[in-house]
Amino acid sequence: MNTEARDPRYVEIDRWPTSVAVAAMIEAQISAVASLQSQTERIAEAAEGAAERLGDTGRLVYVGAGTSGRLAVQDGAELFPTFGWPHERLAFLMAGGIEVFTKAAEMAEDDADTARQEIAAAGIGRDDVVIGVAASGRTPYTLAAITSAREAGALTIGVANNPGSALLEAAEIGLLARTGAEVIAGSTRMKAGTAQKVLLNTLSTAIMLRRGLVYDGMMVNMKISNEKLQSRAEQMVQDIARVDTDTAAAALDSADLDIKLGVLLALGLSKVAAIQLLHAHKQNLRQALNAMQKATANA
Known part of the structure; x- marks a missing residue:
């Protein structure tokens, strides 16, 4: 997997002056965001399909594990205050449970059986849109959830950072953030995570645009709390x-x-x-x- 590879440019980064290392990390993450430009049409397709599928009752369901799951939960959690998207039309399936948002439980990402059970328990169906996020594109928990959700008739969207990965094939719409090797090998909280954050922000905002929750660039469905x-x-x-x-x-x-x-x-x-x-x-x-x-x- 590209996200697990060592980039020869950074093999001695721990010996570099800190300012040089920081500059390299910033440059790498800028390139990660730039990689999303190739996905413009696919993201638009996903947003339009999701907006239509959600109708008056459908739910947005975010699925993930580890860093990818935490980023997915963060994106979904911001939809109510920003766009007034109802809490009852949001669901989060996180490997190991929502409590791992602040405490890692990396073993949970291998639990495909639990993912299938949680999709069934949530009553996922044709009106729902399920977004699965995994840097590797092969995380068992996320892959099983997306596969089960698609079998249940939901619109499924897969977000991954490795081309040709199983998640992109399993989802009805696959979105590739092709970020390549990390500055710190395998640390997908960096380039991969940055690209996922931007992609999810863009996707969910585009869905809200098509749902009519924005007027002339203003958050007219915003909830006033202060x-x-x-x-x-x-x-x-x-x-x-x-x-x-x-x-x-x-x-x-x-x-x-x-x-x-x-x-x-x-x-x-x-x-x-x-x-x-x-x-x-x-x-x-x-x-x-x-x-x-x-x-x-x-x-």
């Missing part, structure tokens, strides 16, 4: 509705801190009408605004 986020939300309402600061703040307050609802209230709709409009357009603000403009033009 003063900073409330100020950001008020600015969104002000910018989208083109109203003054006080009007935006009052509309957001009347909307119980729901940004999309706040925009419609700031534009003059009653709360009942605004709620009905968003419901009719499955909470998609752009579609709701388009319908509102069309209705005004036809009035």
Whole structure:
């Protein structure tokens, strides 16, 4: 496996001046991110397929072991505060359990039987999207989970760092982050992990774009949990509705801190009408605004 190989350029890195070693590590991780450019179309395909498959009830399920699993959990955990993606539509299958997020349990990655059992116990089905991440592309736990999920009818996406690996073949859509040998041989928390992080960020954000949870580059489905986020939300309402600061703040307050609802209230709709409009357009603000403009033009 390329991710396990020793790169002759770095065999004496422990003898280099620290600044030179740091520069080499940064350069290597920049190259790891650049390797993702070849996957642009595949990532877009995965995002569009996932957004469609999820529908109104489907779940995003992240699967992994070790560093790859921790990165997968991190990506999924950020979807609720950033995009308001419901907790009940997220699931995490981590080799050894979620507790290994802070305490490694490397032996668990070989437990394929547990992975199959956990897929069954989670009731994975046709509405779900399962994302499996493994630098090697052959981790037994992750491979078994993806294979079982695909057999259950879920859309499966595999993320790996070695070309031709079993995970990329087992998943319906395989995404290759071809990062090659690590600066420290086999330390896939570095180049491989950096590329996985960027790929997962990009994939999940693209899914949220296609789900209509972003408007004009703004997180209009964001959950407001502190003063900073409330100020950001008020600015969104002000910018989208083109109203003054006080009007935006009052509309957001009347909307119980729901940004999309706040925009419609700031534009003059009653709360009942605004709620009905968003419901009719499955909470998609752009579609709701388009319908509102069309209705005004036809009035």
